[in-house]
Amino acid sequence: MSTETTTKEILRGGQFLVKETNCEDIFTPEDFSEEQKMMRDSVIEFNDREIVANRDRFEAKDYALTQEVMTKAGEMGFLGVAVPEAYGGLGMGFISTMIVCEYISSGSGSFSTAFGAHTGIGTMPITLYGTEAQKQKYVPKLATGEWFGAYCLTEPGAGSDANSGKTTATLSEDGKSYKINGQKMWISNAGFCKLFIVFARIENDKNITGFIVENNPSNGITLGEEEHKLGIRASSTRQVFFNDTVVPVENMLSERGNGFKIAMNALNIGRIKLAAACLDSQRRITTNALKYATERKQFKTAIVDFGAIKSKLAEMATSLYAGEAASYRAAKNIEDRIALRMAAGNSHQEAELKGVEEYAIECSILKVAVSEDVQNCSDEGIQIFGGMGFSEETPMEAAWRDARIARIYEGTNEINRMLSVGLLIKKAMKGHVDLLGPATAVGNELMGIPSFDIPDYSELLSEEKEMVAKLKKVFLMVAGSAVQKYGPALDEHQMLLLAASNILIEIYLAESAILRTEKNAKRFGEAAQKEQIAMSKLYLYNAVDTVIKNGKEAIVSMAEGDEQRMMLMGLKRFTKYTNQPNVVELRNIIADKLKAENKYCF
Structure with missing residues (x-):
């Protein structure tokens, strides 16, 4: 794809809320290339043979099996899909990494966790932040499964507040190494990994620093017993203790405080x-x-x-x-x-x-x-x-x-709910997403007289697309009012942020389903997409209910008097169908297709 084409077609993050997306400009699973389909089929075969067939062993906490199957995944190249070829990986694109992650993860949550911890937070920090020497030394071993990685961030007192960790890194007198001391918990792959990505604080730094630490018991590293968990039973999950663990200065990951x-x-x-x-x-x-x-x-x-x-x-x-x-x-x-x-x-x-x-x-x-x-x-x-x-x-x-x-x-x-809304507002303040203009337009629309014309919905999913556009107005109305009312203190109003995020989530999912169906109906014909059309309509119907509930909760919690009445009228206007779908009929269409195929077939 040319740079010119890409620039024209892709929106910046968050812009889906304020700019229309054409169905031709989105990618769907029906667009997988032949190479991607071959990779998918290869992973499905591996998953069925090595993971699904051994479900009982995974459920019986067979940690050795998890390590064994991870080794086989490395031999197949699945651990290095996202790793550049220069470091022993396959160097495939982001979609291919998604496909492998999707289809290798469904046989067992235990294996899915081991795979995700190793390829994501175990390998990628070095690939993306490491020096050339660090990448040459460690990434090929991780990409092939010769070594396994783990990620040491969470501590007893630092979960969601990740930057509050107490683990320390102290520079030696000769300046050649750091000594790491502290305790990490819930560390996936701890029982069989050869390498840790460890986060520790140097002196009184505001932010923690990353280190690449080889797992050597003689270097002051001890492990707790395996945790007994509700699920993911064969995922090795242990506490890791560092006691004067010596790490060369060249194993700092990125810069100090990063x-x-x-x-x-x-x-x-x-x-x-x-x-x-x-x-x-x-x-x-x-x-x-x-x-x-x-x-x-x-x-x-x-x-x-x-x-x-x-x-x-x-x-x-x-x-x-x-x-x-x-x-x-x-x-x-x-x-x-x-x-x-x-x-x-x-x-x-x-x-x-x-x-x-x-x-x-x-x-x-x-x-x-x-x-x-x-x-x-x-x-x-x-x-x-x-x-x-x-x-x-x-x-x-x-x-x-x-x-x-x-x-x-x-x-x-x-x-993550609060983060999605918070990041969107920050993008708006930086000028990356224009929320102010559309939010002002929605405010003006609320003050005006609504149109009583009956729209033309002759095109496929045209009413549904218009409904998504109206749901975006609900979000802009709610979020715009909240920002205006609370300003920088909006972070303190978590219940309001949660309600706004629920609206945002439904908009993105509903629009994605509708655009996928519209694109495929144009190329495969409407008759071939009968059930997908039904699913798109059903998802939107449910989404509208969610938006009504959360919109009302937000409005009555932050507005009073005439402002509240006006916003509630706006909510009603922006969530009103011209033609209500027959929900029972939609469900029957979908279920009948499932029954005929005897599997999920979309």
């Missing part, structure tokens, strides 16, 4: 990758629930034919379809932004860091939305299985337990 920045940027990448890691899990859960519902008979009828079950299956499929659409939409934006920067002369490191950082808002949105969708999907999967779903004999209870951690990983969903 550790917090490294941690935050690693989390941006981790957030969108975590969304990807949840997608195929949803796909497998939906398919398993569907097959059980087809075989299970009650009152001489397969339960898949009961409306209550059809409703669940339709909603499970719909949330996955929207999450998948949004994840790959954002992934392509990131890939294109990286290409733009490299074409402009940026190094691979700088291009990837800035490319992902540009879409930090979308990364937070996706992390929240998809992690909650996979939890809901697994919960409904248990319900469809009934009593059997509660048994370890079926895959549902393990899927439910493993899904629970996704809402805590990579910054809790509460942190």
